[in-house]
Amino acid sequence: MEYSSSYKSNLPILYLVATPIGNLQDFSLRAINTLKQVNLIACEDTRVTAKLLNHYEIDKPLLACHEHNEQEASIKIVEILNNGQSVAYLSDAGYPLISDPGHRLVQNVINAGFPVSTIGGSSALLNALAASGLASDHFYFYGFLPVKASERTQVLKSLEQFADTLIFYEAPHRISETLKALAEVFKDRRFVIARELTKIHEEIIRGNLLEVNTINSENLRGEMVIIVEGAPQNISENNDIYLLNEIDKLLKIGLSLKQSCEVLSVQLSIKKNYLYQLYIKEKQ
Numbered sequence: 436m437e438y439s440s441s442y443k444s445n446l447p448i449l450y451l452v453a454t455p456i457g458n459l460q461d462f463s464l465r466a467i468n469t470l471k472q473v474n475l476i477a478c479e480d481t482r483v484t485a486k487l488l489n490h491y492e493i494d495k496p497l498l499a500c501h502e503h504n505e506q507e508a509s510i511k512i513v514e515i516l517n518n519g520q521s522v523a524y525l526s527d528a529g530y531p532l533i534s535d536p537g538h539r540l541v542q543n544v545i546n547a548g549f550p551v552s553t554i555g556g557s558s559a560l561l562n563a564l565a566a567s568g569l570a571s572d573h574f575y576f577y578g579f580l581p582v583k584a585s586e587r588t589q590v591l592k593s594l595e596q597f598a599d600t601l602i603f604y605e606a607p608h609r610i611s612e613t614l615k616a617l618a619e620v621f622k623d624r625r626f627v628i629a630r631e632l633t634k635i636h637e638e639i640i641r642g643n644l645l646e647v648n649t650i651n652s653e654n655l656r657g658e659m660v661i662i663v664e665g666a667p668q669n670i671s672e673n674n675d676i677y678l679l680n681e682i683d684k685l686l687k688i689g690l691s692l693k694q695s696c697e698v699l700s701v702q703l704s705i706k707k708n709y710l711y712q713l714y715i716k717e718k719q
């Protein structure tokens with residue numbers, strides 16, 4: 436077991452700083468203050484980050500750390516932390532590590548014994564999910580699907596039975612192809628395209644995958660997140676034995692009957708009171 440506390444330790448910290456996904460006003464005061472305080476800013480693309488830093492009049496040494504040099508750059512960053520200096524890491528937009536580089540860096544910094552802390556902000560997947568109107572209590576973020584059609588279909592098939600809302604990132608030039616592939620597997624499920632979030636042309640398109648052919652892909656420009664409704668659950672209120680077993684499992688891990696019914700009610704979209712009465716009747 437290993438406990439790491441950024442604020443209680445005197446060790447230099449690696450700060451993971453989320454950057455705006457479009458609207459510069461989404462950069463927090465804490466992010467700006469942290470960037471002013473650290474000794475070095477490591478980033479995915481120094482040109483992109485330089486623009487952001489210019490906007491906030493922050494002048495710090497930059498170090499490129501991207502998917503092609505992450506291992507070597509991480510070693511340099513660990514050396515800098517070893518010299519007692521703190522470092523911030525930024526990707527081009529949103530959270531580093533979320534469909535962006537940074538994972539190897541974080542692993543190396545943790546292995547070297549330094550604390551890692553996050554400065555929050557926008558992330559395309561959460562902004563999109565929150566605005567989608569689709570179920571948000573459980574969701575599965577896949578990120579970018581494979582480019583090759585056969586691999587993409589294989590991945591989508593593997594997600595076909597997932598009950599959770601599915602979230603994908605996609606590049607604008609592949610959006611039409613991807614929508615068709617989604618429609619082939621997920622048939623008549625509801626879907627949402629969240630386009631150009633936080634920007635002037637922000638648009639949320641909500642529809643049914645049966646209708647994807649009616650979308651004019653010429654109008655689908657910019658950055659997009661695609662969200663698809665999870666698989667419909669076949670569990671009906673008649674599956675009482677299954678439901679009683681599920682309640683028992685939750686009781687065994689220490690939840691009260693009321694809590695167990697609440698959890699299952701959300702998971703299975705079954706009335707809480709139905710579950711409660713079922714259990715009481717059965718166990719009397």
Ligand code: SAM
Pocket residue numbers: 456457526528529530531532533534535557558559560603604605606607629630631632633634658659660
């Ligand atoms: N690290 C980022 C995050 O936390 O969301 C994601 C970076 S990933 C390389 C870029 C993808 O994120 C885009 O292809 C798009 O799917 C999504 N994205 C980024 N900005 C967006 C925006 N403003 N509106 C909609 N989707 C966006």
